[in-house]
Amino acid sequence: MLETALVDWSRLQFALTAGYHWLFVPLTLGLAVIMATMETVYVATGDEFWKRTAKFWMKLFAINFSVGIATGIILEFEFGTNFSNYSWFVGDIFGAPLAIEGIFAFFMEATFFAVMYFGWEKVSKRFHLASTWLTGIGAAISAVWILVANSWMQHPVGMEFNPDTVRHEMVDFWALVLNPVAISKFFHSVFIGWMTGAIFVIGISCWYLLKRRETRFALASIRIAAMVGIIGTFAVMFSGDSSGVHVAEYQPMKLAAAEGLEDGGERAPFSIVPGVEVPAMLSILATHDADGYVPGINDLLDGYTTPDGVHHLSADEKIERGKIALEAFGEYRALKDTDPEAAAIARQRLDENVDYFGYGYINSKEELVPPVGLVYWAFRVMIGLGSLLLVLMIAVLWAERKAKLRNMRWLLWAALCSIPLVYIAGQAGWIVAEVGRQPWVIEGLLPVKAAVSSVSVAAVQTTFWLFVAIFTLFLAIEIRILLKAIKQGPQIE
Amino acid sequence: MITYEFLQNYWWFLISLLAGLLVFLLFVQGGNALIFLAGRSERERELILNSTGRKWELTFTTLVTFGGAFFASFPLFYSTSFGGAYWVWVLILITFVLQAVSYEFQGKAGNILGKTTFRVFLTLNGCLAPLLIGTAVGTFFTGSAFYVDKSAVGVIAAPTISRWANGWHGLEAVANPFNVEFGLMVMLLTVSLGAMYLINNIDDDKLAQQLRRSLVYSFGLFLVMFVVVLGQILTMDGFAVNASGEVYMESYKYLQNFLSMPVVLALLLIGAVLVVAGVATTLLRKGFTRGIWLSGPGTVLAVMALFMVVGYNDTSYYPSTADLSASLTLANSSSSEFTLRTMAIVSLIIPFVLAYIAYFWRQMDKRSLTTEELEKGDKY
Numbered sequence: 001m002l003e004t005a006l007v008d009w010s011r012l013q014f015a016l017t018a019g020y021h022w023l024f025v026p027l028t029l030g031l032a033v034i035m036a037t038m039e040t041v042y043v044a045t046g047d048e049f050w051k052r053t054a055k056f057w058m059k060l061f062a063i064n065f066s067v068g069i070a071t072g073i074i075l076e077f078e079f080g081t082n083f084s085n086y087s088w089f090v091g092d093i094f095g096a097p098l099a100i101e102g103i104f105a106f107f108m109e110a111t112f113f114a115v116m117y118f119g120w121e122k123v124s125k126r127f128h129l130a131s132t133w134l135t136g137i138g139a140a141i142s143a144v145w146i147l148v149a150n151s152w153m154q155h156p157v158g159m160e161f162n163p164d165t166v167r168h169e170m171v172d173f174w175a176l177v178l179n180p181v182a183i184s185k186f187f188h189s190v191f192i193g194w195m196t197g198a199i200f201v202i203g204i205s206c207w208y209l210l211k212r213r214e215t216r217f218a219l220a221s222i223r224i225a226a227m228v229g230i231i232g233t234f235a236v237m238f239s240g241d242s243s244g245v246h247v248a249e250y251q252p253m254k255l256a257a258a259e260g261l262e263d264g265g266e267r268a269p270f271s272i273v274p275g276v277e278v279p280a281m282l283s284i285l286a287t288h289d290a291d292g293y294v295p296g297i298n299d300l301l302d303g304y305t306t307p308d309g310v311h312h313l314s315a316d317e318k319i320e321r322g323k324i325a326l327e328a329f330g331e332y333r334a335l336k337d338t339d340p341e342a343a344a345i346a347r348q349r350l351d352e353n354v355d356y357f358g359y360g361y362i363n364s365k366e367e368l369v370p371p372v373g374l375v376y377w378a379f380r381v382m383i384g385l386g387s388l389l390l391v392l393m394i395a396v397l398w399a400e401r402k403a404k405l406r407n408m409r410w411l412l413w414a415a416l417c418s419i420p421l422v423y424i425a426g427q428a429g430w431i432v433a434e435v436g437r438q439p440w441v442i443e444g445l446l447p448v449k450a451a452v453s454s455v456s457v458a459a460v461q462t463t464f465w466l467f468v469a470i471f472t473l474f475l476a477i478e479i480r481i482l483l484k485a486i487k488q489g490p491q492i493e
Numbered sequence: 494m495i496t497y498e499f500l501q502n503y504w505w506f507l508i509s510l511l512a513g514l515l516v517f518l519l520f521v522q523g524g525n526a527l528i529f530l531a532g533r534s535e536r537e538r539e540l541i542l543n544s545t546g547r548k549w550e551l552t553f554t555t556l557v558t559f560g561g562a563f564f565a566s567f568p569l570f571y572s573t574s575f576g577g578a579y580w581v582w583v584l585i586l587i588t589f590v591l592q593a594v595s596y597e598f599q600g601k602a603g604n605i606l607g608k609t610t611f612r613v614f615l616t617l618n619g620c621l622a623p624l625l626i627g628t629a630v631g632t633f634f635t636g637s638a639f640y641v642d643k644s645a646v647g648v649i650a651a652p653t654i655s656r657w658a659n660g661w662h663g664l665e666a667v668a669n670p671f672n673v674e675f676g677l678m679v680m681l682l683t684v685s686l687g688a689m690y691l692i693n694n695i696d697d698d699k700l701a702q703q704l705r706r707s708l709v710y711s712f713g714l715f716l717v718m719f720v721v722v723l724g725q726i727l728t729m730d731g732f733a734v735n736a737s738g739e740v741y742m743e744s745y746k747y748l749q750n751f752l753s754m755p756v757v758l759a760l761l762l763i764g765a766v767l768v769v770a771g772v773a774t775t776l777l778r779k780g781f782t783r784g785i786w787l788s789g790p791g792t793v794l795a796v797m798a799l800f801m802v803v804g805y806n807d808t809s810y811y812p813s814t815a816d817l818s819a820s821l822t823l824a825n826s827s828s829s830e831f832t833l834r835t836m837a838i839v840s841l842i843i844p845f846v847l848a849y850i851a852y853f854w855r856q857m858d859k860r861s862l863t864t865e866e867l868e869k870g871d872k873y
Contacts, residue, residue, distance in 0.1 A: 062597055063597055063598075063601070065597075066593050066594045066596070066597040066598075067593075067594055069550070069553065069593045070589075070590045070593035070594050071590075072557075073553070073556075073557055073586060073589060073590065073593070074586055074590060076557060076560055076561065077560060077575060077582060077586055079564070079571075079575075080560075080564070080571045080572060080574070080575025080576055080582070081575045081576055081579055081582055081583060082576070083576075084571075084572035084573065084575065084576025084577070084653070084654070084655055085572065085576075085646075085652060085653050085654055085655075086572075087564065087568055087571045087572035087575070087576070088568055088569055088571075088572040088573075088643075088654050088655070089646065089654075091564060091565075091568025091569075091571060091572065091828065092568060092828045092829050092832050093832070094564075095561065095564035095565030095566070095568050095571070095828065095832075096565045096832060096835065096836055096839075098560075098561040098564055098565065099558065099561035099562045099564065099565035099566075099836065099839075100561075100836075100839055101561065102554065102557050102558030102560075102561040102562070103558060103561075103562075103839065103840075103842060103843065103846060104842070104846075106554040106557055106558065107551070107554050107558070107846050107850060109550075109554075110550035110551050110553070110554045111551070111849065111850055111853050112853075113550060114547050114548075114550065114853075114857060115853055115856070115857060117871060118547055118857065118870070118871055119856075119857060120870070120871065121866075121870060122856065122857055122859070122860075123856055123857075127856075162829070165643070165829070166643035166644070166646050166654070167568075169828075169829040169831065169832070170828075170829065170831050170832045170835065171831060173831075173835045323649075326647050326649060327647075329646070329647045330644065330647035330648075333643075333644045333647065334644075360649065361649055361652065450646075450652045452653070453572075453575075453576030453577075453579070453653065453655075454576070454577075454653040454655070454656045454657070455576065455579050455657075455662060456660070459579060459580070459662065463583055466587070470587070470590060470591075473605075474594055476605065477594075477598055477603075477604055477605050477606070478594075480603040480604070480605060481598065481601045481602070481603045481604055483603065484601070484602045484603035485601070485602075485603075488602075
């Protein structure tokens with residue numbers, strides 16, 4: 001019998017690992033661009049100041065990088081250890097991007113990171129600069145492939161179900177790679193990295209300004225970081241906008257949860273906070289049309305008809321068709337060797353209902369609604385903090401240009417305090433994307449509860465707490481080492 | 494003609510190659526096992542961990558890629574073994590997780606646990622990771638207790654395909670001496686490789702002397718284990734597959750595999766000769782430091798041969814002792830033809846990746862590591 005506790009603990013363990021991983025990755029993606037830009041200035045001008053500036057940020061980069069690697073390896077293997085059914089059911093598609101990520105991205109990161117970190121005296125200046133950029137590009141390429149994999153879970157494309165092998169099989173590799181969800185997710189995630197790196201650098205630099213030390217270093221770092229951050233934030237907004245449209249199209253329940261929208265319709269309002277709404281705004285965001293139809297949670301559960309006359313099945317109808325699919329699958333498997341004719345009939349029934357296969361595991365329609373409160377508030381936190389951070393970066397850049405920044409202590413304090421905010425925003429975004437798609441591990445095809453490994457609840461609890469202890473300890477150590485290193489400073493002046 | 498079967502064999506070849514490269518690159522772990530044994534002073538310990546510390550990410554990445562490639566090409570192994578032998582894989586992972594942060598953290602102010610703790614983590618990973626990985630690979634020959642029922646997917650209340658047959662979830666592998674011997678063999682080999690890598694990579698006479706002494710012990714013990722393990726492989730019953738895919742026990746299966754695949758036998762022999770030659774030359778010829786460049790490639794070949802002998806020639810590479818019919822073969826556990834074909838095209842990039850790694854490796858290691866470099870340059 002499937003244990004609810006096993007499903008919950010497996011899910012929690014994955015959430016923990018992914019959440020921690022996503023603490024370290026954005027800084028890697030963003031800081032890479034900032035320090036590579038600094039080193040580029042060094043190579044272009046020959047000014048040692050820039051070399052030392054870049055090297056200081058590289059030192060912080062390396063400390064953070066290692067924890068990202070540590071959490072990342074667990075993520076990859078957890079698909080096998082805790083979601084073994086998933087690994088077979090869709091491994092034919094999902095394994096490929098993971099393997100490609102290793103071959104294309106990780107070796108690049110590993111090779112050029114070593115050159116970047118230890119190669120200052122061993123390779124030429126230009127060669128070293130190339131290595132620094134390639135480390136960052138390697139990280140971005142890794143993001144491409146892991147997000148291709150993730151996006152396929154959110155919007156599965158390019159595959160067919162094969163009841164003989166009992167799995168989905170890839171039929172179109174390029175559909176997988178060029179999945180529109182993957183493209184917007186890639187830009188969204190990478191540019192969140194730029195934002196994170198920028199706020200990190202700006203915040204720390206502002207601390208030096210508050211302490212009235214390392215002034216040249218701090219101002220120079222702020223100039224570059226603020227530019228990267230502002231470009232990044234606009235790109236986050238654009239990619240977020242297209243992400244929204246994709247969610248509306250492919251995962252309407254996630255959107256309804258993120259909006260707390262119970263009853264939808266045309267000219268759906270956008271909720272800023274409960275009770276404060278902008279009329280028709282949600283329709284504009286979700287469909288790029290003020291009259292666009294956005295279904296609410298109740299519409300999705302009870303079934304609805306869009307203005308173009310298309311009827312969308314209710315949850316109960318989907319569940320029923322899912323049960324038919326599962327039953328037909330069982331019949332086909334039982335009969336295929338003994339009674340080919342009856343098996344062919346079962347096969348046809350399966351094919352007709354296969355799109356609802358995952359719904360067959362759902363017991364009641366309530367299971368199909370993700371935790372609305374959490375997703376709703378996470379969405380608001382993400383957008384609210386993101387906007388605040390944009391304003392802050394523009395203010396910092398403006399003040400720096402006007403040579404006023406050093407004396408605007410309130411702004412320096414605000415920038416310093418914004419470092420945790422950018423992480424909270426990132427985690428909130430992750431919650432919207434990943435909690436918002438529950439109960440599905442693959443949208444519509446496989447709920448989490450049919451994906452887990454058959455291990456004991458106690459085993460998963462043990463590893464969960466073990467990982468909590470290890471990751472938390474690593475995080476605490478990383479923060480402490482970073483603080484010490486920052487306190488010591490680049491010591492340029 | 495590139496058939497489905499050809500692709501399955503091709504991907505098993507790549508898995509074997511990655512396994513071979515991984516064991517070679519585990520010289521990082523082997524070297525770290527010697528931090529306290531061969532490194533007597535702080536200076537020597539720093540030299541050792543800074544030497545392996547410039548390569549550890551390659552080893553780590555090879556492990557991750559090995560996992561990813563296995564997932565992409567033989568997903569039933571990924572789901573059955575990882576989800577079943579839960580504790581073995583979790584333990585392996587944890588040792589690598591501890592390693593991943595330890596280089597960076599050990600020498601930094603504010604690291605809470607202190608320098609020695611992180612070096613102990615490196616040593617732990619150095620000993621345990623090869624031992625556990627080796628033990629896990631030992632089960633490729635001896636089998637594991639699991640069931641596979643793909644039709645379970647249709648059972649709403651219990652849709653899990655692969656189930657482990659006991660509550661030990663992989664830990665029971667140590668009950669079979671062969672698996673443990675296999676693990677010890679891999680560990681002792683990686684320690685020997687580590688010693689030779691450090692001799693080659695570090696320019697320090699005193700440390701080199703201590704490393705040579707470690708090499709004598711580790712390689713001596715390795716030879717004993719190698720003979721014990723190989724003797725068993727050549728005489729044990731193996732898991733054979735007949736034309737209709739049924740798995741059955743066959744006497745001297747692996748010996749027969751070697752005999753019917755002379756190329757694989759040759760790989761094993763050439764590999765073994767190279768491994769021995771590297772060590773022997775290092776120990777016998779004074780001032781010879783390039784042993785790793787003989788024993789390393791030898792390791793790659795020998796490991797490849799062992800993977801091939803357990804996967805090719807109608808053999809089950811991941812047999813089930815609980816239910817022979819559940820045993821995994823290249824044919825019944827692989828990805829679809831389309832996926833294998835697509836990934837085969839992707840794999841054409843591998844020689845290029847290997848080439849740039851080799852190129853930058855040479856660039857970075859033109860000069861051996863010295864105390865002076867650590868004093869003035871960047872170090873962990």
